[in-house]
Amino acid sequence: MTDPAPVGARLRCGHHTLDLSRPCVMGILNVTPDSFSDGGRHNGLDAARRHAERLLNEGAAILDVGGESTRPGAEAVPLEVERERVLPVVDMLVSEFDALVSVDTSTPELIGEIAQAGAGLINDVRSLTRPGALAAAAATELPVCLMHMLGEPRTMQQAPHYERPVEIAVADFLRERVAACEAAGIGRERLLLDPGFGFAKTLEHNLRLLNRLESLMALELPLLVGMSRKSMIGQTLGRPVDQRLPGGLALAVMAVERGARIVRAHDVASTVDAINMAWTVLQERPCFRNDQLQERPASGTERS
Numbered sequence: 001m002t003d004p005a006p007v008g009a010r011l012r013c014g015h016h017t018l019d020l021s022r023p024c025v026m027g028i029l030n031v032t033p034d035s036f037s038d039g040g041r042h043n044g045l046d047a048a049r050r051h052a053e054r055l056l057n058e059g060a061a062i063l064d065v066g067g068e069s070t071r072p073g074a075e076a077v078p079l080e081v082e083r084e085r086v087l088p089v090v091d092m093l094v095s096e097f098d099a100l101v102s103v104d105t106s107t108p109e110l111i112g113e114i115a116q117a118g119a120g121l122i123n124d125v126r127s128l129t130r131p132g133a134l135a136a137a138a139a140t141e142l143p144v145c146l147m148h149m150l151g152e153p154r155t156m157q158q159a160p161h162y163e164r165p166v167e168i169a170v171a172d173f174l175r176e177r178v179a180a181c182e183a184a185g186i187g188r189e190r191l192l193l194d195p196g197f198g199f200a201k202t203l204e205h206n207l208r209l210l211n212r213l214e215s216l217m218a219l220e221l222p223l224l225v226g227m228s229r230k231s232m233i234g235q236t237l238g239r240p241v242d243q244r245l246p247g248g249l250a251l252a253v254m255a256v257e258r259g260a261r262i263v264r265a266h267d268v269a270s271t272v273d274a275i276n277m278a279w280t281v282l283q284e285r286p287c288f289r290n291d292q293l294q295e296r297p298a299s300g301t302e303r304s
Contacts, residue, residue: 011143011192011222013120016100018061020222022283023256023275026102026264027052027060028228029093031085032069032077048089049096056097058269062262064123065089066104079107086110087117094118102145108132115140121192123224125149125199127177134184144186145224146177148196160200167212170195174219192222192262198230206232210251213258226264227251228271249274257282 009021018024031048052063067085068077086103087110093099094117102121103114108130111122120142127146128134137144148170150160162169174193181191195216197206206227216223233239233247245267252263256275265271 012190013100013143014115014118016120018100018120020261022279023261023263024061025059025268025271025275026062026064026224026226026262027055027058027268028066028264028266029055029063029089030066030069031089032066045088045092049092052093052097052099055268056099059272060268062100062102062121063093064102064104064264065093065119068105068107079109082107083110083113087113090114090117090119106130106133108136111136112140115142121145123147123194125194125196127174128181128184129177134180134186137181138185141190143190143192144181145192145194146174146181147194148173148199150200160202160205162205165212166201166205166209167215170209171216171219174216178219178221188221192224193219194224194226197225197227198232203232203235206230207236210254210258213255213260217259222261223255223259224262224264225252225255225260227255228265228267245270253278 009019011018011020029048029052055063065086067082082105086105090101090103093101100121101119102123103110103119104123104125105111105114106124106126106128111133114122121144122137122140122142123145124133124137125147126133126149128137128144174195178188178191178193182188193216195209195213197209201209210227213223213225227233228248229241229244230248233244233251234241237244237247239247248265248267249270252265252271253274255263256278263271263275
């Protein structure tokens with residue numbers, strides 16, 4: 001079991017400060033028509049507003065807005081389409097809720113625009129590998145989450161293969177991307193790491209990677225994990241997308257036990273309860289009542 005000592009305990013995210021001395025939940029707000037589990041449900045400002053309010057009330061410390069589906073087989077989205085989907089939602093979340101907003105994007109032009117709109121975190125599944133992305137992210141002065149993936153979403157699940165154990169390959173890739181960020185002027189204090197469950201990985205890769213997640217702690221950066229509703233649950237338990245919550249909660253708890261500080265999830269209320277319960281045991285702290293947990297979710301943000 002990983003020693004649950006604070007790792008990168010306070011992360012500056014624009015005008016918010018994210019407390020990572022204990023795990024927190026990132027709520028998923030997809031504004032795409034084709035995301036694998038909720039595509040089309042939150043398109044349009046009214047639907048996005050209602051869902052965002054629910055996620056915040058359930059204890060989400062961060063709202064992660066995605067305008068491009070990165071499910072296996074997904075096609076790339078033109079800049080103008082991604083911009084039209086994302087920017088109005090970011091503006092609404094910041095102006096109406098003062099939310100800490102993360103944007104799931106790899107597009108250099110959009111990276112700069114979301115920062116101007118008030119977003120606090122860049123969440124890039126391509127780890128700033130697109131031309132111009134490193135410079136764009138550096139200019140925003142926002143923190144960045146770097147994720148491991150081989151290839152592109154359209155092709156990443158076509159027989160993924162690693163010459164070395166997957167946890168070593170993932171760690172080496174992320175170490176290289178951290179070095180590239182530092183060379184571009186993005187300091188380590190601005191970086192988060194995501195091992196990329198479900199991205200260019202078989203079921204066996206995913207299970208091994210979670211089992212050995214502690215090995216990524218050697219990189220000494222906060223870990224973000226996202227396994228909510230993913231096929232690794234369906235393949236293991238034989239459950240369709242809408243019946244994967246219990247499996248996802250088990251994975252979230254195991255990730256926290258192994259050092260994860262941010263859990264990206266669709267089902268925020270249940271995930272907040274699960275990781276709060278796990279964290280209480282890990283810390284041997286007195287249990288909080290449910291109403292106290294709602295008032296003080298798994299982790300919060302402070303505005304300066």
